[in-house]
Amino acid sequence: MKNLFKILALVFTGLIVFSCEKDEDQAVITETSAGKLSADKSAIVLNELNANVAVITFNWTKPTYNISVVSSQQLEFGIKGDNFKKSASVDFSNDMTSGPVTNAAMNAAMFSIGAVPDVVNDIEVRLKTSVGSAAFYSNVVAIKVTPYTPNPDLVYPKINVPGSYAGAAGYANWTPANSPNLFSPGKNDEYRGFIWINTVAGAEDGKYKFAINQDWPGNKGDDGSNSGKLKADGDNIKAPAAGTYYIKVNWAANTYSSVIANFGVIGDATPTGWGSDTDFVYNPATKTFVINSIALSTTGVFKFRANDDWAMKFQPKDADQTLVSGTAVQSYLSSENTVTGDPGYKVSEAGNYKIELDLHNSAYYKLKITKL
Template sequence: MKQIFRLLTIALIGFLVISCEKDEDQAVISETNAGKLSSDKSTIVLNELVANDAVINFTWTKPTFNIAVVSSQQIEFGIKGNNFKKSATVDFSNDLMTGSVTHAAMNAAMFNIGATPDVVNDIEARLKTSVGSAAFYSNVIALKVTPYTPNPDLVYPKINVPGGYAGAAGYANWNPANSPNLFSPEKDNKYRGFIWISNLTGENGQYKFAINQDWPGNKGDDGTNTGKLVGDGANIKAPVIGTYYVKVDWVANTYSSVLANFGIIGDATPTGWNSDTDFVYNPATKTYVINSIMLSSTGSFKFRGNDDWALKFQPKKDDQTLVSGKAVQTYFNAENTVDGDPNYKVSEAGNYKIELDLHNSAYYKLTVTKL
């Protein structure tokens, strides 16, 4: 028993010594000189047309430490006043003391921190030097950055909807790389979007879900037709022709699809609030179009699905007056992105072409053009 007690005592002392050594190692790393950051300009306007060109150059002095360390370094961006609570970083090799950031990389950083496109944003930047789990920061420099609206087709995750319907919709039949996509605006493995089916003969009205624009990992119905998916499952069959709003939870292996044929309605239209004028799908442009409709400047309008009020496209919050030929983002109430029940208006009465682009659920686009 004494021998066992002696061994336990030695083990406990050894554990305490090791723990103290670890604490001491953590405590002795300290910054002797802080890093310093500067840039060659303080105001930049980002441009997608030269996305791969450098837009700003940074120069920095690395921090020094009281012991030799292996560190990594990044330029960190945040919106002024938020104390970098939501930030984005651009990495640089540890052997560098100067580096440039491209229009595309800067715009991606601005998008990730929530900067507003097409207006001047007050941005802060600093050098972030990481040593293990510890981070050390330089001085903060102020920037004025005007981002552009990023291409939603490139910045949001997506899955593909290949099927026998796709060729008639302007894509290619059973080709994941050339098919409509469902996007995940919240980047949470939940995808949604619209597909158009014009024929139910044979496989014309059938589809599956693929990822990475290829067949490996594809999913289809589990055979019960109850909205459950399995790997390489059965084709999903549309019950009737028309436009479908499709949702997929890729992790939970579930899907749903509801008919959603849209039209315009409102007292700015010839038929008022009593009936709709329907959109027609154009496979050449992959958009929904009303080629000609008279709109008054005294009334308003919105877009609803299936001649009912459950599904609507409308402004995000307040009534919005549209400018001829200028595309705007429109919002789908079923996605909980609309506050209240706002309508659209035009400032000048006349004959209009209306185009609704629903190919990307992260950015539904509406354009009215006076004829």
């Protein structure tokens, strides 16, 4: 027994010595000279038509350290005064000391940090150099940036809704890459949006399921219970009736919901007042919901509601809005808690109008009226 204790003691002592030797081998990384950053412009106006063209070039001197290390580097952008609490980065390879940033990359960074489109924003930029978990920063460069409103189809995550209904809706049947999409405005695995189903008469009509990355691997369908639960490679989901459907999917939780939502226009600016709706008709060629001609007056307002009820309404965000003929604006769905109060739309000139609702992207619903 004494020999056993001696052996264990020797082993324990050896572990202590080994641990100490390992600690002594670890070196502390310190910066001996900081990185220095500069830019070839102090103000830029971003242009979506030149998305892939460089709009600004940054030059830098890399920091040096007390030991030889392999580092990674990126430019970090933030709104002036925010101290980079909310930042966006553009990566560069370790061998670079100069790098251009395209209109598209800069605009994506601006959108990520909350810069306001179509106005001048004061932006700060710095070089961030990382060695393992340690980060080192250069001086801060100030630039003025005027971003553009990004294409929401490219900004927000989406899943696809392939099905037998899609061809009649202007897409292609059972083709994930050519089907309506549900978008995630919160970029958080929660998707929503609209699809239009023309018929459910046949056994295979009005069916759909959910795909991701515009392909079939990873697709999900009903788990067989028809209770709003999904599973991988699950069953096709069949709509109970023809019409427009508002669908929500929680991809991580494997749940979905689907409710019918046939929209019309109503209001005291319309010929039927608040008493009845004038319904939209889906146009597969434009993939929009259209009222081809309706008289609108300047003495009232109008809004758009689903199913002749008030649970779901398309409205301005927070105040009555006067629409300009031929100019599209973002519209908001009240049931998504994006509307404050109960605002409506107006026209400045009475006459007959064409109304179009573009609901293909739930992160940016669009409304356009055109005077006839």
